[in-house]
Amino acid sequence: MNEKMIYAILMWASAALAAIAGVATVVVLIMTVTHGLILIIPTILLAAVTIGAGLGAVFYGQRLEGHEKVFANQIEQEVLTNRQRRELRHKRGELVMQRSLIEIENERDNITHRQLEAANDPDKPPHHTRFGDDDDEPRRGRIGYGH
Numbered sequence: 001m002n003e004k005m006i007y008a009i010l011m012w013a014s015a016a017l018a019a020i021a022g023v024a025t026v027v028v029l030i031m032t033v034t035h036g037l038i039l040i041i042p043t044i045l046l047a048a049v050t051i052g053a054g055l056g057a058v059f060y061g062q063r064l065e066g067h068e069k070v071f072a073n074q075i076e077q078e079v080l081t082n083r084q085r086r087e088l089r090h091k092r093g094e095l096v097m098q099r100s101l102i103e104i105e106n107e108r109d110n111i112t113h114r115q116l117e118a119a120n121d122p123d124k125p126p127h128h129t130r131f132g133d134d135d136d137e138p139r140r141g142r143i144g145y146g147h
Contacts, residue, residue, distance in 0.1 A: 004064060011060035018053035025050050 025046040032039040080088065 007060050007064040011057055011064055014053050014056035014060055018050055018057055021046055021050040021053055 025043060028039055028043045028046055032043050
């Protein structure tokens with residue numbers, strides 16, 4: 001029996017347990033209302049079992065589907081242990097992070113290089129902004145100016 005089959009069985013068993021515990025929680029909650037507050041402790045315990053089994057179903061479902069995303073190669077899925085998979089996933093994450101940091105540095109260098117080229121270009125016209133000190137044209141539509 002391979003690992004995917006075990007995760008599938010555990011996922012469905014957890015989902016079934018969550019469904020049964022959920023129905024039992026509702027029944028015991030109704031009995032708590034009709035018979036008294038003495039049944040509140042089993043109701044709380046059954047609710048905890050329902051939540052735990054639901055989380056277990058989600059966990060095993062992610063384990064079942066998650067390995068295909070990270071380990072697309074069937075040989076990696078069958079040969080590597082869980083520890084080796086975790087280590088490989090961590091190393092791949094570090095490699096992706098390292099590559100993205102290199103890309104960020106290259107982009108910063110490009111921006112700096114472009115700014116230096118623009119500053120040293122004698123044919124470049126002067127830079128005007130809409131917030132410049134030219135009072136030649138009236139400022140229309142701006143709050144705080146009476147023109």
